[in-house]
Amino acid sequence: MPHVLIETEDHGVVTIRLNDPATRNAISDLPMVDAILDAVLDADRSPDCRVIILTGVGTAFSSGGNIKTLRKGGALQDELPAQTRLNYKRGIQRLPLAFESLEVPVIAAVNGPAIGAGCDLTLMCDVRIAAESAEFAESFVRLGIIPGDGGAWLLPRVVGFSMACEMALTGDNIDAAEAKRIGLVSRVVPDDQLMDTAREVARRIAVNPRHAVRMTKRILREAGCLSLGQALDLSAAYQALAHETGDHAEAIGAMIEKRTPKFTGR
Template sequence: MTLVLTEMDGEGIVTLTLNDPGSRNAISDLPMVEAILAALAAAEADPAARVIVLTGTGSAFSSGGNIKKMGESGGLNDPLPARTRQNYRAGIQRIPLAMEAMELPVVAAVNGPAVGAGCDLTLMCDVRIAGESARFAESFVRLGIIPGDGGAWLLPRVVGFSKACEMALTGEMIDAAEALRIGLVSRVVPDADLLETARDVARKIAANPTHAVRMTKRILRQAGQMRLDQALELSAAYQALAHATADHKESVAAMLERRPAQLTGR
């Protein structure tokens, strides 16, 4: 079975689909981790790729950890705690690091429950669109564990500290409407319209100059961890690069001449 399906259209939109419906697209097992990392790396390295849409096969976006392998010495857990630590570092924790390092924007099309690490996977994305059947839960505590894949870092930055504490300490599920209210997703659409809506957002991103898009994503990601003076210094450096691109010059000319820009990615 191909654990992550990859499809790219002529507009540079790469659709990655988690494809393990038997586990409800659990992402904790090493083969799925490797498949996700390989798909992300291939998209990032493809000069024709402009934006990624991430979704899941079946009725769930992702169930997170594989519960069938949890418990006494199962899955990531090892009889020796030091090995468990290494299992997390060499396994699922590589996904948030890879997502953070990427320049291609990632749009999550959340097609059903996103639970535990599955919820955190949505948080790693840059834009989150939810179908009406989407559900979200930072549910680790209900299994007697903690967010081991970066959720404690990600969730407060998206929904604020108080709501993050409520979600993580109760483990309760929230529906798509509540996710929209707290800013976990940017919009909710009928399930039948989800993938097309996500691709429409991706098209609008892909239509912009690719170097400007990539650098804008990087500055948005990095600025939150910087002082203002540091963010301004990085912005100046990125802007110098942007001003030197052919797409910047073409975009300015097209706006002045009131015509569509002919972008080349240079």
């Protein structure tokens, strides 16, 4: 059984489904990490892909770590601590680095609990839409461990330092409504409307010029780690590229001529 299911839809939307319902889509084991990386990187390399939707098969988005492999001698925790460090670097820690490098926007359609590393996986995405049944928890502390997959870096940037501390230090679950209140997700919808809503948002992104969308995502990602001056310099460089695209000329022409633009990705 494949660890992820991939579906290419109209408008350049690629849906990737975590497909290990027996573990509630745990993502800590190497085969799942490899499958996710292959899927998102292949989509990002494709000029036809405009948006990725990431969701889970079954009733959970992702339970995070596979508890069985967190025991000493498991896939992550080696007898030698120095090897455990390498297991994290060569395993699950590749995910946040890969997601940070993506140019294509990623929408997390959170169809159920997103716990621990599963919560952090949603944070790696650009847009988060939750079903009413979704729950979130930065629950590592309850297992006597720390966020080992980048959550301590990601969470404060999404919900702010104080709320990130509350979530990470208590390990408490929050429901979808609270996730929206604190800005963890942008919207909450009934469970049976989740994928339709995610696709609708994806298509609204996908109709825009491909290069402009990708460069806009990159500047949004980079800006959080740059000074204002550095961000302006990068914006000027990207804008120079955008001005020379055929889609920019088409957008201006269509607006002047009051017609629907026909973008080609050039």
